[in-house]
Amino acid sequence: xxxxxxPARAAPRLRVPDxxxxxxxxxxxxxxxxLVVRAGLISGRFxxxxxxxFSALVRQLGESAYWSAILHTLEGWAxxxxxxxxxxxxxxxxxxxxxxxYHATRPIVEFLRPVxxxxxxxxxxxxxxxxLQSKVFLVAFAATWPLLIHxxxxxxxxxxxxxxxxxSFRIRRTxxxxxxxLMGAVPYIVTGLRIASATALILAVTAELIIGxxxxxxxxxxxxxxxxxxxxxxxxxxxxxxxxxxxxxxxVGERRVLHWHPSQRREAS
Amino acid sequence: MSRRxxxxxxxxxxxxxxLAIIWIWTAGAESYYFPPLADVLSxxxxxxxxxxxxxxVVPSVSRLAAGYALAVVLGMSLGVVLGQQRTLRxxxxxxxxxxxxxxxxxxxxxxxxxFGVENDAKIFLIAIGCVFPILLNTIDGVxxxxxxxxxxxxxxxxxRLDRLRYVVLPAAAPQIFAGMRTSLSLSLILxxxxxxxxxxxxxxxxxxxxxxxxxxxxxxxxxxxxxxLGYLFNAIFTLVERRILAWHRGARAGAG
Numbered sequence: 358x359x360x361x362x363x364p365a366r367a368a369p370r371l372r373v374p375d376x377x378x379x380x381x382x383x384x385x386x387x388x389x390x391x392l393v394v395r396a397g398l399i400s401g402r403f404x405x406x407x408x409x410x411f412s413a414l415v416r417q418l419g420e421s422a423y424w425s426a427i428l429h430t431l432e433g434w435a436x437x438x439x440x441x442x443x444x445x446x447x448x449x450x451x452x453x454x455x456x457x458x459y460h461a462t463r464p465i466v467e468f469l470r471p472v473x474x475x476x477x478x479x480x481x482x483x484x485x486x487x488x489l490q491s492k493v494f495l496v497a498f499a500a501t502w503p504l505l506i507h508x509x510x511x512x513x514x515x516x517x518x519x520x521x522x523x524x525s526f527r528i529r530r531t532x533x534x535x536x537x538x539l540m541g542a543v544p545y546i547v548t549g550l551r552i553a554s555a556t557a558l559i560l561a562v563t564a565e566l567i568i569g570x571x572x573x574x575x576x577x578x579x580x581x582x583x584x585x586x587x588x589x590x591x592x593x594x595x596x597x598x599x600x601x602x603x604x605x606x607x608x609v610g611e612r613r614v615l616h617w618h619p620s621q622r623r624e625a626s
Numbered sequence: 627m628s629r630r631x632x633x634x635x636x637x638x639x640x641x642x643x644x645l646a647i648i649w650i651w652t653a654g655a656e657s658y659y660f661p662p663l664a665d666v667l668s669x670x671x672x673x674x675x676x677x678x679x680x681x682x683v684v685p686s687v688s689r690l691a692a693g694y695a696l697a698v699v700l701g702m703s704l705g706v707v708l709g710q711q712r713t714l715r716x717x718x719x720x721x722x723x724x725x726x727x728x729x730x731x732x733x734x735x736x737x738x739x740x741f742g743v744e745n746d747a748k749i750f751l752i753a754i755g756c757v758f759p760i761l762l763n764t765i766d767g768v769x770x771x772x773x774x775x776x777x778x779x780x781x782x783x784x785x786r787l788d789r790l791r792y793v794v795l796p797a798a799a800p801q802i803f804a805g806m807r808t809s810l811s812l813s814l815i816l817x818x819x820x821x822x823x824x825x826x827x828x829x830x831x832x833x834x835x836x837x838x839x840x841x842x843x844x845x846x847x848x849x850x851x852x853x854x855l856g857y858l859f860n861a862i863f864t865l866v867e868r869r870i871l872a873w874h875r876g877a878r879a880g881a882g
Contacts, residue, residue, distance in 0.1 A: 373713075375716065379719055382716070382721055385717065386721050457632070460634075460636050460637040464641045467857070468641075470856075471811055471859070473817075473818050474815065475815050475822070476818055476853070478822065478833075479836070480849070559731065566732070566734060567822050567834075573732070574732065577735055578735060581735035581739070586739070596729055597725065600726075601723060601724055
């Protein structure tokens with residue numbers, strides 16, 4: 358779009374190298390926040406200046422409680438996500454492969470899918486108590502749906518010619534499912550996995566906040582109740598960084614796994 | 627029986643069968659956690675029609691509507707600006723990516739600190755959680771508008787506002803709606819979360835309170851209500867989306 362700007366306007370403009378823009382944006386936002394807080398526009402009691410948050414974060418890096426909180430959150434995330442994969446991918450493939458199964462379960466899936474996972478928090482507390490099990494149950498429940506839906510769509514979105522071809526070559530049913538349906542659904546599954554991972558992290562932190570299972574969520578709550586505002590924000594920033602790191606990890610994995618898929622070609626160019 | 631008729635029969639019969647199984651199983655099981663479905667349904671009638679409707683459902687749904695509306699307005703306006711300005715977009719991307727990665731529940735303490743325990747904190751939480759899918763999809767949609775279309779509007783000297791109204795927004799609409807759909811289910815989740823921490827009314831508050839006082843049938847009736855609400859919102863959204871995107875051939879596929 359900037360290419361159409363008239364040369365008269367473009368000439369005196371300061372040229373900033375394109376690669377520096379993201380860093381510049383972050384710095385600008387941080388500087389603005391720092392200024393606003395230091396100038397007293399926002400009370401430091403509610404929102405400490407970024408430099409204070411940063412130094413609190415650095416302080417925490419040396420504490421073992423901080424790292425164990427991160428590990429506890431990741432533990433719930435990983436186990437829950439693994440359970441969700443173990444349920445959603447096979448079930449999704451079966452529902453996508455068989456027309457009758459798909460129609461039989463569609464109303465049930467459509468009804469259960471919008472049930473907010475957090476509505477089950479009280480049930481989880483009742484049945485599993487306040488420990489890791491509750492967290493894993495909630496994470497698995499929430500992460501299963503996006504993955505299941507994506508797998509079903511992926512399996513159903515298959516080019517019929519591919520299935521017909523496999524059938525005319527008399528490829529066995531199990532091989533058809535594994536080699537044609539599954540492979541065709543992989544792009545969808547991978548996208549569903551990325552969404553499920555984000556959902557899983559949200560639910561892990563939620564469980565820690567509300568139920569009080571060990572992890573970053575509980576640490577945030579404790580910091581708030583203790584009035585340690587800097588620490589609280591440092592922990593919130595940590596959850597953000599964690600979410601960002603997991604998301605990037607999945608994005609990289611997606612590109613690796615799907616390097617053959619057309620959707621990745623455009624991005625590479 | 628034709629294949630189509632078979633499929634329709636299966637689609638109607640299976641949920642009924644599942645309901646019947648749950649009904650019979652819970653009636654006979656005497657399980658403490660899973661009360662008979664008949665009891666849950668009668669508790670549902672007693673609780674929600676309409677005794678607690680004004681005291682809990684109305685506050686919950688109005689907070690959800692306010693937060694969601696705020697997210698739509700914020701996400702779309704910011705998204706349109708960032709989608710059209712490449713430099714700004716490049717600068718804002720890392721900030722957005724980071725903020726988006728913060729699980730919204732982690733912001734509950736922040737919202738309570740800044741906005742107190744009243745409505746504002748809950749609306750803020752719903753809005754902040756819902757804004758990112760809408761924002762990111764709007765940016766992608768606006769930035770992805772066919773360049774030829776934009777060049778054409780420029781050649782015809784169509785003004786900025788008209789270009790936005792007749793070219794950019796319609797072109798980006800399918801993607802914006804995809805984001806809004808994602809946000810819709812998020813908004814319900816956030817509504818419940820915001821009511822489970824520091825609240826005095828709302829559906830989420832009721833469910834947690836029921837659990838704490840071991841009123842298990844009432845708790846289940848609340849969960850059932852949330853499921854119905856989620857289903858209802860989704861249905862309304864699909865109707866609106868079909869209407870607005872009727873011209874778009876991918877509308878049905880995108881609605882998935």
